[in-house]
Amino acid sequence: MVTKEDLLYRMVFTLKDGARVLIRPLVKEDKQALIDLFTNISYEDRRFMRHNVHDPAVISEWIDTLDYDKIFPMIALVGDRIVGDATLHFNTGTARHRGEMRIFLAKDFRNRGLGNKLVQAITEIAKRKNLYMLEVQIVLDLTSDIKALERLGFERKCVFEDYFMLPDGEMKDIVHMINRIRPLQNEF
Numbered sequence: 001m002v003t004k005e006d007l008l009y010r011m012v013f014t015l016k017d018g019a020r021v022l023i024r025p026l027v028k029e030d031k032q033a034l035i036d037l038f039t040n041i042s043y044e045d046r047r048f049m050r051h052n053v054h055d056p057a058v059i060s061e062w063i064d065t066l067d068y069d070k071i072f073p074m075i076a077l078v079g080d081r082i083v084g085d086a087t088l089h090f091n092t093g094t095a096r097h098r099g100e101m102r103i104f105l106a107k108d109f110r111n112r113g114l115g116n117k118l119v120q121a122i123t124e125i126a127k128r129k130n131l132y133m134l135e136v137q138i139v140l141d142l143t144s145d146i147k148a149l150e151r152l153g154f155e156r157k158c159v160f161e162d163y164f165m166l167p168d169g170e171m172k173d174i175v176h177m178i179n180r181i182r183p184l185q186n187e188f
Contacts, residue, residue, distance in 0.1 A: 002068040006128060009074075011121050015112050019078055023121045026073035026085075031063040033082045034075070037106060045107070047166045048139055072129075074121050076105075076114055083109040086118040088125055088134075097132040098178075119152050123181055132182045139164055140173040154179045 011023040026034065038053035051058050066073075069090065076084030089100040101122050105115055126134055136154060138145055146156070154177040162171035 002072065003128075006072070006125060007068070009121070009125065011117065013117060015114065017112065019109075019112075021083070021114065021117070022077045023074055023084075023117060024077070025068070026063075026066070026075045028063055028066060030075060030082065031060060033077075033080060034063065034085065035059045037082045037085060038104075042107070045104075047168070048142075048164075049104075050102075072122075072125055074118065074125070076109070076118060078109075082106075084114050084118050086122050088122050088129075090129070090131075097130075098135055099126050099129070099131045099133075100135045100137070101126075102136075115148060116152060119149075123179070127181055130182070132180065134179045134181055136177045136179075137163075137174045138177065140175050146175055146177070149177055149179075152179070153181075 007025050009023075009025060012020070014020050035056045038059055039056060041053070046052075046054055053059065062073075071090070072088040074086045074088075075082045076086075083106040084104065086101065086103045089102070090096075091098050091100070101119070103115060103118055103122075105118075123134065134154075136149060137160075138149070140146075140159060150156070157176050157178055160174045160176065163174040164172040166172060
């Protein structure tokens with residue numbers, strides 16, 4: 001269960017180039033700023049998204065059905081502009097010890113350290129929720145993103161061949177990566 005403390009989470013930092021960034025949970029009032037983030041992205045970026053983020057109705061539905069106990073969304077703000085979005089997807093049942101992380105950064109905020117900070121924020125929330133590991137599925141072609149995640153503690157566990165279908169029908173391999181954020185208890 002998400003607590004009031006989780007919803008008050010804040011991380012403020014300055015990027016090397018001087019940009020001041022605030023990371024906090026997404027709230028309903030962020031709807032238009034989130035629509036602006038996703039509807040202005042290139043086709044090349046959109047083709048790797050799981051949802052049609054170019055459609056404002058998709059983003060509106062995310063906001064209108066916001067349930068922090070299922071998906072915990074964090075945003076990175078520079079002023080009033082959302083420049084990054086990260087989500088922690090909670091599992092249930094036998095997978096309740098794992099959470100899936102997804103991240104998207106505005107093109108002009110990539111390779112500036114923002115992704116590292118968003119991973120750090122999601123990891124902090126995951127630890128508060130007593131998760132044991134974070135999972136990421138990423139297209140094998142995105143080698144620089146994979147290397148960045150490895151530097152942050154994620155390990156490649158397997159590759160799923162032809163697991164991701166692009167809008168044009170092209171199939172892509174997916175790398176499944178995990179980061180053990182908490183040691184398993186009572187191992188023998």
